[in-house]
Amino acid sequence: MSLPAPVHTPASAVFPSAGPSSAQLLDFVRNIASDADLVASLPLDPEGRTWVRLDGPGGSEAWLIGWPPGTGTGWHDHGGSRGAFATASGGLTEQSLAVRLPTEGWKTLELAEGVDRERQLRPGQGRAFGEHHVHQVLNESTREHAISVHAYYPPLPLMRRYSRTGAVLRLEQVEVPEEWQ
Template sequence: MPSTPVATAPTLTDLLSFARASAADPDVLAALPFDPNRRTWVRLDGPGGSEAWVIGWPPGSETGWHDHGGSSGAFVTASGELSELSLVMPLPSSGWRRLELEEGVDRRRTLPAGEGRAFGPHHVHQVVNPSAVTHAVSVHVYYPPLPSQRRYVRDGGVLTLVQVEGPEQW
């Protein structure tokens, strides 16, 4: 009996390459509905069983602090510019509700069109369109597909878990 090939999970490089190629594909971007006042998104099938999203960002829109439920991911700005605020330390995936952060754990990245990044399963961040006038578009990809997102409130050096959302809430 022939063996069934085992699917290999996509690497961070695979996820980032897919996000970069999709962000440069006019046909992929054309599927995104435009709304000047709220974020919009459309789902794509990513490599190796991952899920991907094309997201539209009106001026000033942002995600709030969140993680990806233990999934790794990558994103690339297709147009406009995004800022990412993140923590340079991996956070535990469970077992806490409030965490005091040490000074120096914050990182800020500016991601103009064509720029992106990949991240591991314990990444906490906030993504913002800092422009007051320009709409931005980006492509995000996650593996495994997002099981949940934890949402946080940040007050200075304190990060507090406020909500866990499942896919049915997106």
């Protein structure tokens, strides 16, 4: 007796409120990053980051961001949202932590050895991440702007900002959307 072939139903059909997956967000940001006209339309500032909010898929929040040489985000998380980003022009460096941090009840943590990760993202390259991702993104170029596309689901409820000295990570601030929109 043979069993029928399994039926694969997308999670969004079973759980419509689940929103787009990290993989779907990654497909979206890569697609937008390849839109040369849209990327070229972003005004660039030599002093600070610039951004334009975009409509993301399935109710997600998306941003086109310009990075002057030598700028970065600092260490942060996305308040429980999953996401993805892709480089459209220039190059970005992502430094991340391969550890799940508690979301509440702490101000200072000592990180174990071996949790640091670093990746270089050139035009067309991107990465997806889950709800507990802590990272910083940097344009380490001394001459060239970088432009990237980011998407988050659910839309960012908050961002926690951290400082880091060696292995010590310290929660510095919790920002809400009104502070960056």
